[in-house]
Amino acid sequence: MMLAVLAVVVLIHNVHQLEHLDHSTVSGLNWITEPGDQQSSSRTTKIASKTYCGYEHQILSKRERAEEESLLAAIQWPKPPEDKIPFVRSTDPAHSDFVILNHHARFKGRSKCLCHWSTLAKGSKSFNAYGKKSQTEFTLKVYLDLEGIRKQLCAIISHAKGGYQKGLLTAAENLFFQNDVNIKMPVFSSGPDSVTVKPLRFTESGNLERQGPDVFPSGYYYEDQWRPRTHWIHHFNNSVDVTKCLQGKVIYLFGDSTIRQWFEYLTAFVPDLVEFNLGSPKNVGPFMSVDLKHSILLNFRCHGPPIRFTTVFTSELRYIANELNGIVGGRNTVIAITIWSHFSTFPLEVYIRRLRNIRRSIVRLLDRSPKTVVVIRTANVQELGPEVSLFNSDWYSFQLDTIMRKMFSGIAVFFVDAWEMSLAHYLPHNLHPEDVIVKNQVDAFLSFVCPLET
Known part of the structure; x- marks a missing residue:
């Protein structure tokens, strides 16, 4: 009994001390504070003002404020x-049709195909459902471990995701979410519905000027192979070519599960890459694969909170900016980053702040090691069922993607346009694209690591 009372007293004392930590201690707790925001953190002494819900109270410089206002204005x-x-006046697929106007023309990869879309009304109420209140809850759980004779108190802190509010729709709104009525309904053509596309010849594509991440469309598929409009990529259909490209290199993959697919694909595709068992949770990581024969080290680590993974020890939650600050870099260092999916239920200001910190770390890394290859993987479209569409939206993901492209433009990074590569393929939309799409993403990534000699 006395032991239990003592444990409670110690716990209360520790919590009290935690609430009154000074700034130097707070800055070291990277599982609570956001890194890199030196201006705001220097004026902050309590953890409460550094939580994610405190984004409205962050102190921005004049330049940062102007950038944020510009970004928010650009995506309105x-x-x-x-x-x-x-209901009968909504944009119901049953009352929509389309026709390809110039279907008799001969098309090439960057040609424009004119299509007339007819629908009963615009401004469907279903697009407005995302605006309803939704939330993701995060829990810090504290466990006490009393060890027999030593009577040692040990606190283990883990991160766990909560759930979403249910029953958000009224009976009238439910009418807009009916399978085989206005969801998962094909939109049939009222005229010609197909064209024949021939690939660009090398001389045609080779003369294209190199463009930034905002070119649209950025490419097209021909026989399941992605062909960008801005540059020529190599398709690594043989694992030997992948090994040759990555030999002697250390590869860091940072982000969410959509870039974890790159780790899984490369580990499965390259026979000599063997995953080293770190005892990590299956969907969380961190993960590591090693090819000792060819000196290849492949790493994956998820980004810091907010995350929607299962329970994770906070010691394994690392901010990308902090990780980049600890990398020396160089010609044999390759870094790929994506961060978007877990921010799709958070305000845009939170996302902008996170990208600003990552961008700052990338600039510092490239200043000290200009030969480092840094690749940004954009967002992608996903399947949106009746329930998921209430707290997730491709429209919102497109806003995040637009912000990502704008904030990383103008610095020496490459872009893998996962958005276009998932949107243009005939396979159904999926948060985790199928292997054929992942392969094309990895091919584009490796083409930046090992560009073709011209």
Whole structure:
């Protein structure tokens, strides 16, 4: 009994001390504070003001404030009508059709195909459902471990995801989410519905000027192979070519599960890459694969919170900016980053702040090691079922993706356009694209690591 009372007293004392930590201690707890924000952290002494919900209180410089306002202005679109829209006047696929106007023309990879889309009404109420309140809860769980004779108190802190609010739709709104009525309904053509596309010849594509991440469309598929409009990529269909490209290199993959697919693909595709068992949770990591024969080290680590993984020890939650600061870099160092999916239920200001910190670390890394290859993987479209569409949206992901492209433009990084590569393929949308799409993403990534000699 006395032991239990003592444990509680010690715990209360520790919590009290935690609430009154000075700034130097707070800055070391990278599982609570955001890294890199020196201006705001220098004015902050309590953990409470550094939580993710405190983004409205962050102190920005004049330049950062102008950048944020510019980014938010660039992604604005008209709001849907505020008045109620009758179900029969919604953008129902059953009342929509399309026709390809110039289907008789001969098309090449960058040609424009004109299509007339006809629908009963615009501003579907279903697009407005995302605006309803939703939330993701995160829990810090504290466990006490009392060890027999030593009577040692040990606190283990882990991160766990909560859930989403249920029952957000009214009976009237549910009408807009009916399978085989206005969801998962094909939109049939009222005229010609197919074209024949021939690939660009090398001389045609080779003369294209190199463009930034905002070129649209950025490429197209021909026989399941992605062909960018801005540069020529090599398709690594043989594992020997991948090994030759990565020989002697250390590869860091940072981000969410969509870039974890790159780790899984490369480990499975290259026979000499053997995963080293770190005892990590299957969907969380960190993961490591090693090819001792060819001196290849492949790493994956998820980004810091917010995350929607299962329970994770906070000691394994690392911010990308902090990790980049600890990398020496060089011609044999390759870094790929993506960070978007777990931010799709958070305000844009939170996302902008995170990217700003990562960008700052990338610039520092490239200043000290200009030969380091840094690749940004963009967001991708995903399947949105009746429930998922209430707290997730490709429209919102597109905003995140736009912000990502703008914030990383102008610095020496490469872009893998996962958005276009998942949107243009005939396979159904999927948060985790199928292997054929992942392969093309990895091919684009490796083409930046080992560019073709011209």
